[in-house]
Amino acid sequence: MREKHTQIIKETAKKLGFEGCGISKAEFLENEAPRLENWLNQNYHGKMGYMANHFDKRLDPTKLVPDAKSVISLLFNYFPKEELWHEDEDLKISKYAYGKDYHFVIKDKLKTFFQILQEEIGEVNGRVFVDSAPVMEKTWAARSGLGWVGKNSNLITRKIGSFIFLAELILDLELETDCPIPDYCGTCTRCIDACPTDAIVEPYVVNGSKCISYFTIELKDEIPTDTQGKFQNWIFGCDICQDVCPWNRFSKPHQIPDFEPHSKLKTMKSSDWQELTQELFREIFKKSAVKRTKLKGLQQNIRFVTQ
Ligand code: B12
Ligand code: SF4
Numbered sequence: 001m002r003e004k005h006t007q008i009i010k011e012t013a014k015k016l017g018f019e020g021c022g023i024s025k026a027e028f029l030e031n032e033a034p035r036l037e038n039w040l041n042q043n044y045h046g047k048m049g050y051m052a053n054h055f056d057k058r059l060d061p062t063k064l065v066p067d068a069k070s071v072i073s074l075l076f077n078y079f080p081k082e083e084l085w086h087e088d089e090d091l092k093i094s095k096y097a098y099g100k101d102y103h104f105v106i107k108d109k110l111k112t113f114f115q116i117l118q119e120e121i122g123e124v125n126g127r128v129f130v131d132s133a134p135v136m137e138k139t140w141a142a143r144s145g146l147g148w149v150g151k152n153s154n155l156i157t158r159k160i161g162s163f164i165f166l167a168e169l170i171l172d173l174e175l176e177t178d179c180p181i182p183d184y185c186g187t188c189t190r191c192i193d194a195c196p197t198d199a200i201v202e203p204y205v206v207n208g209s210k211c212i213s214y215f216t217i218e219l220k221d222e223i224p225t226d227t228q229g230k231f232q233n234w235i236f237g238c239d240i241c242q243d244v245c246p247w248n249r250f251s252k253p254h255q256i257p258d259f260e261p262h263s264k265l266k267t268m269k270s271s272d273w274q275e276l277t278q279e280l281f282r283e284i285f286k287k288s289a290v291k292r293t294k295l296k297g298l299q300q301n302i303r304f305v306t307q
């Protein structure tokens with residue numbers, strides 16, 4: 001049964017367009033507990049208060065999903081055919097936010113996944129997750145052999161690099177588990193050297209409260225002025241530590257129409273961003289993750305990098 005169910009899950013993941021599917025036993029993350037505790041004690045979460053919540057659940061899926069037996073990790077590629085910015089003076093938004101908000105796109109797929117399992121396996125209980133819940137997504141993906149967590153703290157695959165989203169199904173089904181793979185960062189330190197705000201405080205550890213992604217997306221207050229001049233024109237998220245990663249030479253473009261950028265986004269110059277109106281913001285970012293900052297937040301980021 002275990003073997004048959006595992007096979008159904010892996011085939012379904014492929015059919016639904018996931019780039020990878022790996023399985024781990026649902027259990028307490030013993031090694032991560034002191035690391036997460038230390039990360040929080042150092043205040044690396046800054047004002048992301050939600051990271052300090054649900055400490056026990058975050059480390060133990062059986063506390064999050066009753067009777068959880070397996071964590072199924074899934075990869076979803078978002079690497080675009082081309083960058084939206086071409087010149088150094090262009091303002092930049094990170095690749096993950098070019099098209100429709102991935103939370104919606106992937107959540108829909110996860111719901112379909114769950115339905116297929118109900119039809120093919122019978123009664124299966126569990127929950128689906130992408131990003132927002134207290135689940136250590138990178139750790140689970142690494143445990144299940146889909147890749148390794150690199151020195152920039154992102155999950156990297158040997159096949160298509162790191163421009164991938166992570167998602168999970170946590171189920172009450174016993175399944176065949178996969179084995180972790182080695183760390184292929186070796187002696188490389190490109191991401192650490194390239195980070196303009198020194199947010200990668202030591203290999204594998206990112207001080208979230210120093211990351212451009214935090215300043216431009218998460219932080220609701222004014223951006224501290226001691227970081228002025230360091231953002232290299234990133235106004236929503238930051239891809240620097242992934243763009244420099246040699247493993248991203250293996251990235252290949254996604255085939256997801258929903259992730260295509262709005263046509264007007266492709267031609268935005270710095271002056272267009274600075275004149276961004278509510279009307280255009282609504283049109284371009286109607287279904288986008290960029291909506292999170294609202295126009296006001298995005299304008300604040302634009303001013304911060306252009307003044
Ligand atoms: C909070 C958060 C952020 C914060 C904090 C970042 C961080 N590194 O924690 C901010 C806002 C800065 C952020 C930025 C980004 N994020 Co984010 N973020 C998350 C979130 C919600 C939680 C991550 C978390 O648990 N952090 C807590 C810390 C403690 O965990 P950790 O970083 O994994 O740290 C581990 C290592 O430090 C390790 N460790 C510590 N010491 C040592 C020592 C050794 C020797 C070793 C081996 C390991 C090790 O142990 C820690 C615990 O496991 C996840 C979604 C989720 N629910 O998992 C998405 C997620 C990690 N983010 C994602 C993305 C895409 C990004 C950005 C690329 C977006 C962008 N372009 O701007 C950037 C990348 C910045 C970076 N270099 O990390 C993706 C990553 C996909 C991938 N391929 O890995 C996720 C998984 C969302 C998703 N579902 O796809 N993010
Ligand atoms: S996303 Fe940018 S600011 Fe954040 S750690 Fe990577 S390079 Fe540094």
Ligand code: SF4
Binds near residue numbers: 150151241244245
């Ligand atoms: S840039 Fe180098 S050190 Fe950083 S994650 Fe990629 S391979 Fe690892």
